[in-house]
Amino acid sequence: MMRILVLPFIVFSTVFFAQKKKNKLDVVSNIETRVIVMKPLGNNYLAKLVSPFYGFGFGGNLMTPLNFGVGVDYNVLFSNVKYGEQSLYGNIGSPTITNIDLYFTHRDVVSEDFSIEEMAGFSYYRQTNLLIDAKNKKIKDNATGFNLGGKALYTLDREGYQQVFVSGKVNFYFNNVYNENPEIKKFYNRSTFLSLNLGYRYNF
DSSP states (O other): OHHHHHHHHHHHHHHHHHHHHHTOOOOEEEEEEEEEEEEEESSSHHHHHBOOEEEEEEEEEEEOTTSEEEEEEEEEEEOOBOTTOHHHHOSEEEEEEEEEEEEEEEEEEOSSSEEEEEEEEEEEEEEEEEESSSTTOEEEEEEEEEEEEEEEEEEOSTTSOEEEEEEEEEEEEEOOOOOSSHHHHHHHHEEEEEEEEEEEEEEO
């Protein structure tokens, strides 16, 4: 009697765990590097007083077979104060922005070679400026915001390990500079960044 009960249990367990293993979602990861051109937009000090930013970045994401995933980007961007605007920008120069984007992403597979990804998430910024009168002295400001973007990818090899991509992103920037005049406060606290990225991705 005991053997009769054990046999169906073994069969059921084998089928159950085999099916569970079969349906397991494998997460695919990747790393990527990029060059970036970023232009601040709007009526604010970054858009009016400094040149477009240029820089580089790297990052990666985790993607499930359901084509949803999460990712992170780390970018470093450099600019200069426009000629004649030094008095408005202040006694500082050489603005540099270090930016971290955390985002959710979704992939649309167009063909074997092409795919498109949409992104939306949270942004953190650290802006660094050099004091003009004090050698090697820096002023650092922190800001936050959110980001929206899209990425078009082309696969270079049959296995799908290597891809090149072009992407566009809109980043919203909110600083915490205090001023009693609301117009001045808005001028130094808010900006919108539009960026174009060219990069390389490796999947593993």
